[in-house]
Amino acid sequence: GAKWTYNGPDGEHHWPSNYPFCGGAFQSPIDFQTQLLRYVPNLPPIQVQNYNLSAHEQLTLSNNGHSVQLSLPPHMYISSLPHRYSAAQLHFHWGSSNLLTGSEHTVNGKQFAAEMHVVHFNSEKYPNISMAVDKHDGLAVLGVFIEIGDFNPAFDKFFKYINGIRYKDQKIQVPAFNIRQLLPAALNEYYRYDGSLTTPPCYPSVLWTVFRNPVTVSHKQFLALATALYASYAQDSAPMPLHGNYRKPQLTDSRVVQMSFND
Ligand SMILES: NS(=O)(=O)c1c(F)c(F)c(S(=O)(=O)CCO)c(N[C@H]2CCCc3ccccc32)c1F
Numbered sequence: 617g618a619k620w621t622y623n624g625p626d627g628e629h630h631w632p633s634n635y636p637f638c639g640g641a642f643q644s645p646i647d648f649q650t651q652l653l654r655y656v657p658n659l660p661p662i663q664v665q666n667y668n669l670s671a672h673e674q675l676t677l678s679n680n681g682h683s684v685q686l687s688l689p690p691h692m693y694i695s696s697l698p699h700r701y702s703a704a705q706l707h708f709h710w711g712s713s714n715l716l717t718g719s720e721h722t723v724n725g726k727q728f729a730a731e732m733h734v735v736h737f738n739s740e741k742y743p744n745i746s747m748a749v750d751k752h753d754g755l756a757v758l759g760v761f762i763e764i765g766d767f768n769p770a771f772d773k774f775f776k777y778i779n780g781i782r783y784k785d786q787k788i789q790v791p792a793f794n795i796r797q798l799l800p801a802a803l804n805e806y807y808r809y810d811g812s813l814t815t816p817p818c819y820p821s822v823l824w825t826v827f828r829n830p831v832t833v834s835h836k837q838f839l840a841l842a843t844a845l846y847a848s849y850a851q852d853s854a855p856m857p858l859h860g861n862y863r864k865p866q867l868t869d870s871r872v873v874q875m876s877f878n879d
Pocket residue numbers: 680682683685704705707733735745746749757812813814815816
């Protein structure tokens with residue numbers, strides 16, 4: 617499809633001209649205005665299966681020009697949703713080295729330093745993510761807010777390789793690890809709503825689950841993420857740093873946004 621960026625002439629205000637869904641309804645991310653949300657006491661805790669990958673497995677860490685992504689095997693899945701949703705990849709959104717505000721979802725207007733998304737597809741109904749990506753029940757994404765704080769050994773399992781994928785379309789194989797360690801401890805506290813991909817083509821195909829509790833990475837780890845990557849190719853004469861890769865909050869309209877907690 618047509619090229620798109622987060623800033624400049626191909627930035628998010630222009631996405632709808634090449635990607636009509638981006639100008640449509642049910643868009644993501646959104647701001648969670650907690651006074652307006654609906655507390656649903658029996659929303660079941662998220663249950664994940666086979667997230668504890670063996671170090672003998674290898675995952676592909678790549679720079680796709682829009683984010684850093686880690687491929688995930690489809691035998692990892694979410695078992696607590698109406699259908700089985702199998703893992704496809706995880707990726708990040710962040711600000712810049714001096715802008716510690718780069719999350720996509722916000723809470724009462726508060727933006728976190730970064731946000732991780734673990735993308736899953738409905739493997740009961742669709743054979744792969746490409747067939748699922750534009751279906752109303754196609755995708756389920758787990759969102760995790762990231763704050764600056766203690767060093768995070770789980771993130772370092774792949775952050776330490778980030779200098780091997782500095783430029784667009786570079787990829788390396790990294791040893792797999794326990795992906796559950798990237799999620800917050802409490803999987804029973806989350807926001808839930810129907811939304812979309814936050815990048816073009818912005819299909820309204822995502823059941824969003826954004827966990828209440830952030831995880832931390834150290835300032836040094838965050839700087840590695842925010843300063844190592846380029847959206848341009850290694851041979852490009854004008855290198856374009858990859859940062860600020862977050863879409864602004866969209867209108868909630870008449871959507872009901874649920875929360876599984878009320879304290
Ligand atoms: N925020 S978000 O909506 O979760 C989100 C992103 F922000 C994001 F950058 C990506 S991307 O890295 O693939 C680059 C642009 O599509 C995705 N990819 C998904 C949806 C598109 C098709 C596809 C195919 C295989 C694996 C993953 C995906 C994405 F879902």
